[in-house]
Amino acid sequence: MKIKQIEIVDIHVPGRSATTKSRRSSWLSTTQKALPLNKYSEFSQPGVNMPGYDESPLWVRITSEDGTCGLGRCGYGSVTGSMIEQVFIPLLIGRDCFATEFLNDLMWRANQRLGVEGHATIAQSAIDLALWDLKGKLLEQPVFRLLGGPCREKIQTYASTDDLDWALELGFTAFKISNPVHYDDGIEGLNRLEEKVALARETVGPDAELMLNPVMSYNLAFSIQVAERLQPYQLSWLEEPLPPANLSGHQKLKEAVPWLPIATGEDHHGRHAFARLIENHCVDIVQPDICWCGGLTEAVKIYTLAEAAGLQTSPHIAASTPYGQHFSLAMPECSRAEFWLASDPGIPLSESNNLPGMAVPVDGFVTPSDAPGFGFEIQPEWITPKAAR
Ligand SMILES: [Mg+2]
Numbered sequence: 001m002k003i004k005q006i007e008i009v010d011i012h013v014p015g016r017s018a019t020t021k022s023r024r025s026s027w028l029s030t031t032q033k034a035l036p037l038n039k040y041s042e043f044s045q046p047g048v049n050m051p052g053y054d055e056s057p058l059w060v061r062i063t064s065e066d067g068t069c070g071l072g073r074c075g076y077g078s079v080t081g082s083m084i085e086q087v088f089i090p091l092l093i094g095r096d097c098f099a100t101e102f103l104n105d106l107m108w109r110a111n112q113r114l115g116v117e118g119h120a121t122i123a124q125s126a127i128d129l130a131l132w133d134l135k136g137k138l139l140e141q142p143v144f145r146l147l148g149g150p151c152r153e154k155i156q157t158y159a160s161t162d163d164l165d166w167a168l169e170l171g172f173t174a175f176k177i178s179n180p181v182h183y184d185d186g187i188e189g190l191n192r193l194e195e196k197v198a199l200a201r202e203t204v205g206p207d208a209e210l211m212l213n214p215v216m217s218y219n220l221a222f223s224i225q226v227a228e229r230l231q232p233y234q235l236s237w238l239e240e241p242l243p244p245a246n247l248s249g250h251q252k253l254k255e256a257v258p259w260l261p262i263a264t265g266e267d268h269h270g271r272h273a274f275a276r277l278i279e280n281h282c283v284d285i286v287q288p289d290i291c292w293c294g295g296l297t298e299a300v301k302i303y304t305l306a307e308a309a310g311l312q313t314s315p316h317i318a319a320s321t322p323y324g325q326h327f328s329l330a331m332p333e334c335s336r337a338e339f340w341l342a343s344d345p346g347i348p349l350s351e352s353n354n355l356p357g358m359a360v361p362v363d364g365f366v367t368p369s370d371a372p373g374f375g376f377e378i379q380p381e382w383i384t385p386k387a388a389r
Helices: 077-092 100-113 119-139 164-169 183-204 220-229 247-256 270-279 296-308 322-330
Strands: 003-011 058-064 069-074 155-160 174-178 209-213 237-239 262-264 337-340 383-385
Touching: 003 077, 058 077, 058 119, 069 119, 077 100, 077 119, 100 119, 100 296, 119 296, 155 209, 155 322, 164 174, 164 183, 174 183, 183 209, 183 220, 220 237, 220 247, 247 262, 247 270, 270 296, 296 322, 322 337
Parallel strands: 155 174, 155 337, 174 209, 209 237, 237 262
Antiparallel strands: 003 058, 003 383, 058 069
């Protein structure tokens, strides 16, 4: 079966009238941000994004010659869209749509001059995911079966949130909180961070899994200070403390803080970046983002590297996307999936979910539907081709 058309599309899901009133605005409206650029406080304020930051998804629709369609998604649309149009569409039109491994290799080789650890890999992800959705629909199988799963009935999740009271009420038993400080904040920052983590531990109780998410806001020395200061609070992991390029920093950190597992990977892209992390013993939990790392085909390669090294893979926001849910249901060494809990407290997850067909966690567990592909329930009339750039 050949690829007939690849398009960038807009998806407009008709609005539903909310039936439940929110109790308050979510933690995102008040929490200081942690990203590398937040070294400069003008970028730390709630509601301020760095230029070029794009949280709206870019959707790709791939149609096979029999008219069946698959949908894939990535981010950073203004940049990735042009790569899809200029590079990947001409490269893939007319190819065998089942040949996901071959098509991954074509895109990977084309990316060698475009950037295999950046926007080109993110753009490739949307194409690869649409191909898997299409393959599932053509074979009338959910993607988790095409991957060799399921290996579990339901996926245990954890909530990424500072609204811990709301997460507890929803039945989550594992939690990751945001980081309020940058390494430039020094001792005052350490004190403020400890206060936040201590309160979080008190709120979730001594038996709950609790993690901290600095999102590349630390340097090596500050990471070690944080790990030492937070030892009493029994964190399950410290996530992405350093920027991805700092390989020696990751190595030294792992050696310096053996009591604290290190998780990272959402800003690493492609198999080679993860091979370097794993071969150099830099990481305990591997976290590729399936919509950024090169897609599902690439995520499976990364998973295999981690599995062989005895490491868990926990893809970035896996429980918040159909892609991550199917991956997590299928893969054995993938025991916990992240749910990004950023909707207003009080609104049930089923009401805040704006992606029809995607399951949401119930009492801390989620199970994707076994509908073909990724199980999207997106009506054709909600999809419109994006105007040419
Ligand atoms: Mg993260």
